[in-house]
Amino acid sequence: MEGTAAVVGSGPNGLAAAVVLARAGLKVTVWEAANTLGGATRSARLLAPDAVTDLGSGVHPFGAASPVFNRLGLHRHGLEWVHxxxxxxxxxxxxxxxxxxxxxxxxxxxxxxxxxxxxxxxxxxxxxxxxxxxxxxxxxxxxxxxxxxxxxxxxxxxxxxxxxxxxxxxxxxxxxxxxxxxxxxxxxxxxxxxxxxxxxxxxxxxxxxxxxAHSGSQAIADALVADLTEHGGTVRTGVEVRDLAQVRPADLVLLDLTPRQVLAIAGDELPDRYARALARWRYGTATYxxxxxxxxxxxxxxxxxxxxxxxxxxxxxxxxxxxxxxxxxxxxxxxxxxxxxxxxxxxxxxxxxx
Known part of the structure; x- marks a missing residue:
């Protein structure tokens, strides 16, 4: 498969999609507004310099069970599940x-x-x-x-x-x-x-x-990024995509975003019925x-x-x-x-x- 692909958003779903596309032969670029990759799988040393804290998800029953993650063999890039x-x-x-x-x-x-x-x-x-x-x-x-x-x-x-x-x-x-x-x-x-x-x-x-994930959920994102770059993909951090024109002329665009973000970025190019459905989307309850x-x-x-x-x-x-x-x-x-x-x-x- 030939062509180019742009993935907007570097959560685990976006990164997994990017890896699959890169392995299929596409030239893939991942765009991320934050300065670090991973979305809700990021980790940092927030509370002490010698202790890792997960910024989002911390326990991953369906990460370990994921057919995609298992097929990719992310252990080769340092991902270790500890039970x-x-x-x-x-x-x-x-x-x-x-x-x-x-x-x-x-x-x-x-x-x-x-x-x-x-x-x-x-x-x-x-x-x-x-x-x-x-x-x-x-x-x-x-x-x-x-x-x-x-x-x-x-x-x-x-x-x-x-x-x-x-x-x-x-x-x-x-x-x-x-x-x-x-x-x-x-x-x-x-x-x-x-x-x-x-x-x-x-x-x-x-x-x-x-x-x-041993050493923090960030290890999931790091393993996916390592596999992506191994297959020729690139990442752009600190860049907020506000319009699809920013990632064109990619042949394929994937948005790993929330419904309102998708509507803001691509609303003019979406079918009216789908755009209305995104506008009506009811978000889930907040979590502290x-x-x-x-x-x-x-x-x-x-x-x-x-x-x-x-x-x-x-x-x-x-x-x-x-x-x-x-x-x-x-x-x-x-x-x-x-x-x-x-x-x-x-x-x-x-x-x-x-």
Whole structure:
């Protein structure tokens, strides 16, 4: 394949697309308004000169599972996934924390009388992980390559997460554990299809884990950029693209941007119907992020939680569902759902020396 391509935006999706195009033979240029590449996968030494902080995403279950990332072999450029002892923990008041462990059997044992139901809900997806993941991470408007595997997942995933958790599990531990996974949908758990998010995130923990990138999420972007330059691509940082004319005469233009940014840059060249759809786009709810530099491990009531890479602090199924409903309605919840990333549990570059 010959020709030129311009990719505007250097988040992991834009960089991955740029690498695929460069490997196919196109001359690719990535344009980025910021001075550093990576978008939400950037890292910096914000809190101390000897401790790395992720500026955006910190835990990457679907980075490790990504068919594209795995096909590119980014480990050749230094990307190393490191796995915590426990992918995810969900502390509960007055009882042991619920744990999502790498082993489906261990998770089943830890959930007591709900263990069999947890295994039944996730085992099929875990078993068919290599078939399911391309279907859910790929384009939506296509015929699934493995329709039977997708159909089995879809029947359960169509449920609202709160309803499925209440129907499938009898104890609060399993219900809360599932609610925390489903809350990654950033939608009210009463919505149809939110169960699919819970099943996928739970199955990811069993199939490929919830790892962090060693030395920071920036390593993901750095590996992609290294592969891009290896195949003749170039990057332009500190340049804000305000109009498509800036990146012409590229034969192909990809925009790794938000809907409003796309409309501002390319609105005059878009079909009217599509431009109106972008203008009507409703953005998701905001997320507050706080970074801490601690002098020791968090003193969780259940000490096993210290070994978890991700901790969901949200309470019971009912409390998680209420928090997500409040946020979606524009209210500040009294007890918000909090996601705690403990990269330092497995990556020594995240803590100060000594």
């Amino acid at each position: 915590p002892q426990i992918p995810m923990a969900h502390p509960l008041e007055g009882r042991p924390a619920a744990l999502l462990e790498r082993s489906l059997a261990a998770t089943r044992a830890g959930l007591g009388r709900d263990g069999q139901a947890w295994a039944a809900l996730h085992a099929g997806v875990v078993r068919n992980w290599d078939k399911v993941v391309p279907g859910v991470l790929g384009p939506l408007l296509r015929i699934p390559a493995h329709p039977l595997a997708m159909a089995g997942f879809g029947a359960r995933g169509a449920w609202p997460a709160a309803a499925l958790a209440s129907a499938a599990f009898r104890d609060e531990s399993a219900r809360a554990l599932f609610a925390g996974a489903a809350a990654h949908a950033v939608l009210p758990l009463s919505r149809p299809l939110t169960a699919a998010v819970g099943i996928l995130f739970g199955a990811a923990g069993h199939a490929t884990g919830w790892p962090v 992020k706080v970074d801490y530099l601690l002098d020791g491990p968090v003193p969780w009531n259940d000490p096993r939680v210290q070994g978890a890479g991700t901790v969901h602090v949200g309470g019971t199924l009912r409390q998680v569902a209420q928090a997500e409903a409040d946020v979606h309605a524009g209210r500040h919840p009294d007890r918000p759902f909090v996601l705690v990333a403990q990269q330092s549990a497995v990556d020594s570059t995240r803590v100060r020396e000594g």
